[in-house]
Amino acid sequence: MSRAARPSAGLFRRYLREMVLPHPGALALLGVNVALRAALGLWWPYAAKAMVDDVLVPSLAAHAPFAVQRWALLAAVGVAVLALNFRLQWLFNRLLTRLLAVVAQLTRTRLAAGLLAQSQEFYDASHAGRLLAVALQDPANLTQQLSANIVNALANVAVVLGGACILLHMSPVLALAVGAVFPLMVASFLALRAAMEEQSRVNRESWGILMGMVAEKVHAARVIRGYATEDMESAAFRARATYHAGLNVEQTRLRALYGSLNGLCLHLGYLLVFFVGGELYLRGRATLGTLVAFNGYVTSLYPAVLQVCLLPQLVSEASGSLAKVYELLDRGPTVANRAGAPRLAGRIEELRFEGVSFRYGEHGPWALRGVDLRLRAGERVGVVGPSGSGKSTLMALLLRFYDVGGGRILVNGRDARDWDLASLRGAFGLVAEDPLLFSGSLRDNLRFGRPGAPEEGIWAALADADLEGFVRAQPRGLDSPLGERGLSLSGGQRQRLALARALVASPEALILDNCTSALDAETERRVLGALSRRLEGRSAFIISHRAGAVMGCARVAVLDQGRVSDLGTPAELAGRPGYFRDIVAAQS
């Protein structure tokens, strides 16, 4: 990635513009609040000077009576300023926290929408663990960094500037001398900025890899056990964690260097007060109170100045999160909904694949090469072929998980890309071989495609999937919870549940992708029987590598290496030499 453009400031501005600026009311109130507190800040240097020059020095020098009235006035105003400042700070915190919560929530929501809009290719190429980091960790980081530091630091700038005004008024020469350290601070930041940004990027990347590693291995727990590779995996992870620790140390080294340089600048500020102020005092051009005020200013604003110094660093660190957030938000889905595309409603009259080609990635082998296939209303078409011949890919293209690489898919005579995406997908019910279930109750899972589905519909679907007895036997029935990915069910039960889920959604057409592969023959027979009753008069693609599953189809297409190598009724295919006859023979 080219870092020449140094995008951090631009990204940060964009973040502010898109996420923060849309809240002008809150921002205005925050601004007023900060301005008021900055004005209150003017009091302290003034009070320090007045206490020394007007109360103490005269009293000490002339053995005069103690200036009680002035003393009491200064103290009383001090307490009032404190109280006012407290109230303002309290309001500021409330406003800021609420604003940040809204902003973080907005960021997360937009990211979620962005993630949900991505096409399948994006997920094929991304680590779930890393996506998790982008979707949740980064917005959380942004909020915390912003809340704890950036906005407070901005408020501190105002306070520092407020104090600076009164100092400039007291002694312009000394104020300018003290101000001379600021260019030094800027210089130290400029010198280290590139290194800090680069380090921050490297660390962030490493962090993503670390998270991705845990995510992947957690899901492979059974394989790792099965191969007794715990030690190997642990060693690899330990190496990674140690490497990451090293990167963190490097990051701290840079931060500490920057912090120390800033600290040095600050002490130079003291030194300038001592030296320049001292010279001025010796020549009678500054009072003792002025020196006290300047020293107090430098001391009391030490934390504020430090925070301000850290600001650019925080922005550059947040920009790492921002870069990832915007990378995602800006990545339009490769499968996009065409504007104004009509909704696919009603019956699917005809589906037609015309010379459809496709490959995964830009350099991969062709998964499909010029497939022609047609499905009429109410027809059942079987697709068989060796594994890797492109059966599932064909269906993924139909649902537009990917867009075709060549040729086209016509739905009711119109290119699939010209239909409204959601309505196109809604017309099909896909039952994939790998049954992905979610944690939650059985009912939640079954209703996933149709949240308000009536109870009877659910039970009917369960009956057709041969699961009714199983669910009825559960103590909590449809309310029984499932673990993540439904692991407490057997493979066959999960497949049947996924099938029932598709049946509950009751789509126009069904795509059954090898969805009975984990069932025993007896159960499969029952399920297929129930399905063929249910599919009466409905369109369906049935993908299988068992000849028996496609026997009831009107036509069967044989796919081989991405091409339709044979097409005909099951009886025709079984009667002539070829793949289909071979698999029929192999199984009987």
Added chain:
Amino acid sequence: MAHGPGRMKRPALSNLGVFLAFEPYFRPHRGRIARWFALYGAYFLAGILTPYAFKAYIDDVLPGPGRGRSACAWCAALGLRPSPEAALGTFCGAYLLYAAGLQALNYWGALGTTRIIEDVVAELRASLFEKLHRLQLRFFDRTLGGEIVNQVTTDTRQLLNLLGGELINVSLSAFMGAVSLAILACWNPRLAAIVAAFLPAYAWLFRRFLPRVHRAARAWRVREDRLWGNWGEKLRGMAVIRAFIRERGEALRHYGLGRASADSWTRMTLEGAAMGSWGGFVAGLSSQAAYAAGCVLVYDRALSLGELVTLTGFITFILAPVQGAFNLVNTWQQSAVSARRVLDLLREAEEDPERHRKRRLTSLRGAVAVEGLRFSYVPGRPVLKGLDLSVEPGERVALVGRTGCGKTTLVQLILGFYPAESGRVLLDGIPLGEIDARTLRRFIGVVPQELTLFSATVRANVAYGRPDAPDAEVWAALEAAQIADYVRSLPRGLDCPLGADSGAAPSRGQGQRLAVARALLIDPRVVVLDEATSALDSLEEARMQRAVDRLLEGRTALIIAHRLSTLRRCHRVVVLEDGRVAEQGPPEDLLRSPDGAYARLARAHAFGDAP
């Protein structure tokens, strides 16, 4: 879901107790910690000189009303009478040296902190990761993957934030504050008493706000977890969301969960901020009071002017630990929750804590026996109900039965993935309970039902159990699994990373064959194939079967399959029904009893497979 019944029983630890539980991770670094403490302590002590320098400057360097008592006497005693200009120059030079030294200490101290903390955190993360692989597999059944990822990565980082930064800073600044108070007391005890009088106010603030912050922090973590857990699984199930066009519903759900989390975060932050503002107010009041009183003391000649003007600096030091503790409260509460979760994971029941004391298998003939095995995932709902089975070395046994009858559970118990409730598993006549399961698993090649491929190269995936396997053997395993041609067609062959972006997006059938190759490559004595060929068509399966048969010669095999063609090649078929063995024998014998379960299955196949 993370808080299963197993975790509730332990007595609750106090927050401090939770942190102390991590002490062993610091123990190996004792020497470094001591050295670093000395260094950082020196930095904090030297920091006190900053306000003190100003006192010296007003009282001793500059002529005027501040001219003090001590330094002049020293100068006089040494016979020195420096001009004001010379004194100023000397003072400024000394101050410059001091400032440079102070910043050097700051740099090394900060670096030292990170070095120690990062070492500890890396160790902690590695321990957690190792622990994951020692846990009972039930843990993964009831815990969302996203939560675990959160524990290993984010929670440890949260812990680091606390230990690395604030806790140490607060303890050192407490030391610095105590020294400052002592100095103040030397100058004027009354002044010190005024400052100290404000300290109880802080205690009151703590008592008032601490429980609130704690409650809010806890609620926030729980809600945040829900959010992560939901995303963790939804990101993997994106294809389903897409197919069922549930994007909007999921976005809403995410919004709801995020909103709940944001609400808790707001509450927590506001409570913390309120406490901080009150703390700042009290600090300001005490400073004002001390300063006002100081003025009177200066007039009474009980305090020098220099001492008065540096008063604010010292009060800052005295109150710094209290202020720091206020800030710490937020981190502390959040970290305590994180620490607790990390600790929970570290204390989670292990699959086999006694592993190292058990027998290490160095060879296996391959005899597998199961006696009266009972097991249930949910108490009271047994999956296996007293199952008996005996497999000879070299025998090829098919396990068949309806879905959910316990086939997969049986092989998982043989692998020691779950502990039997009663009954036992014997390998070569040795009870499984006496064997270090890891040494056993090296001899068992398993292809689980759930296809797991890593995002790594083809080679790394296939040679997973034997990373040093020579290419020739990897290719032989690929040939046997009938997947070599596919791998040859990939852009970089064995070195092609799996993943759609590199063009290597294996279909399920291809993935299954890669998994079979992986199992064969470790040269196992026992092979467990759990529906390892369900995504292959009959022809491919038959081809693979022939190739695999040669490899299985002399090895014990447990094969879960539904297809008749597969079953026919086995020496024996075992039909499971309702958690027990219903029927077993050579396939051709079983076919002869028409009422038998196997014959029924075969007939079902005839329906399915015949035209």
